[in-house]
Amino acid sequence: MSGFSGSGALPSGPGFRKPAPRSLSCLSDLDSDSAPEPPPYRPPRRPGRAPPPPPAPSGCDPHLRPIILRRARSLRFADALGLELAQVKVFNAGDDPSVPLHVLSRLAINSDLCCSSPDLEFTLQCLVPDFLPPIQAADFGERLGRQLVCLERVTCSDLGVSGTVRVCNVAFEKQVTVRYTFSDWRSAHEAVARWRGPAGSGGTEDVFAFGFPVPPFLLALGSRVHFALRYRVAGSEYWDNNDGRDYSLTCRKHALHMPRGECEESWIHFI
Known part of the structure; x- marks a missing residue:
């Protein structure tokens, strides 16, 4: 049995191994284990609801970021665009106004x-027909049978010219149009008449109503309005133009008592 040479002596023998000294890194690990670092400081949050997380994009949609563009206001003067800065109009006190x-x-x-x-x-100045109402003529029925379309009567007012037309009922699909002019046929306008109802015995005839406006500035003494009627049915076209003279109305003075x-x-x- 072996003894100790001193109080600080280590036992020796064939089965005993001397422990290896610790390195400095190991010592630092021991120090860190013994004294852990404090967590980082985070400021306290304000009370309230937390904002909801943004919706996750689907597999097909790309990730979009909101872009806000604000257009700056720009100021441009008229002369920069090639225009005049001011427009001057001169009025003479001696000029007489033009009254219609x-x-x-x-x-x-x-x-x-x-x-x-x-x-x-x-x-008053108004349009007066230059013809008698055709429906009052003795040969109205004969004209209607020959032309298949014939003017019945016409009236004039501040709103314009209106009248009625009688046609022969050849087929169900039909169209009546009035063609009129204020410039002696240098230019012309058209207005489609509307179906008013059947006429004659057995529904062999139909009545259409038409109307067109007359501008007030055209109502000068002696001015005239001409018009004619067109009837389209079964692929054919028929006219009533007052036997080639056209229907005309003249602006005249009309006395009222x-x-x-x-x-x-x-x-x-x-x-």
């Missing part, structure tokens, strides 16, 4: 209402 004739006629009516004799007399008491109570006082 139909306005002057209304003013004349109002003046006559204030200072007139017991019987009111005034004149009305008792003063009756006029003050009528609608004409408010024109």
Whole structure:
């Protein structure tokens, strides 16, 4: 049995191995295990609901990022675009205003209402037909059978010209058109008539109604309006142009006579 040579002596023998000294790295590991580092400081969050996470994009859709573009306001002057900076209009105090004739006629009516004799007399400019109503002619039926289309009557008002047309009922599909002009056929316009109802015995005839406006500035003394009628049916075309003379209306002065008491109570006082 072997003894110890001192209090700090280590046992020796064939089965005993001396422990290896620890390295500095191992010592540092021991120090870190014994004293862990404190967690990083995080500021406290404000109370409230946390914002929801953005929806995850699908497998087919690319990841999009919101882009906000703000267009800056720009200021450009007219001269930069080749325009004038100012427009000057000169008005002469001595220039007489241009008043349409139909306005002057209304003013004349109002003046006559204030200072007139017991019987009111005034004149108006309006379109007057240059022909008698064709439906009152003795040969109206003969003309209708020959042309398959014939004007019945026409009326004129401030809204324009209106009238009715009678046609032979050849087929179900049919069209009636009025062609009119204000410039003696240098230019022309068309208006489609609308079906009004059957006529004649056994529904062998139909009646159509038409109308077209007349601008007030065209109502000068002596001005004329011409028109003709066209009838399309079963692939054929028929015309009524007053036997080649056209239907015409002329602007004329029309005299009106009305008792003063009756006029003050009528609608004409408010024109």
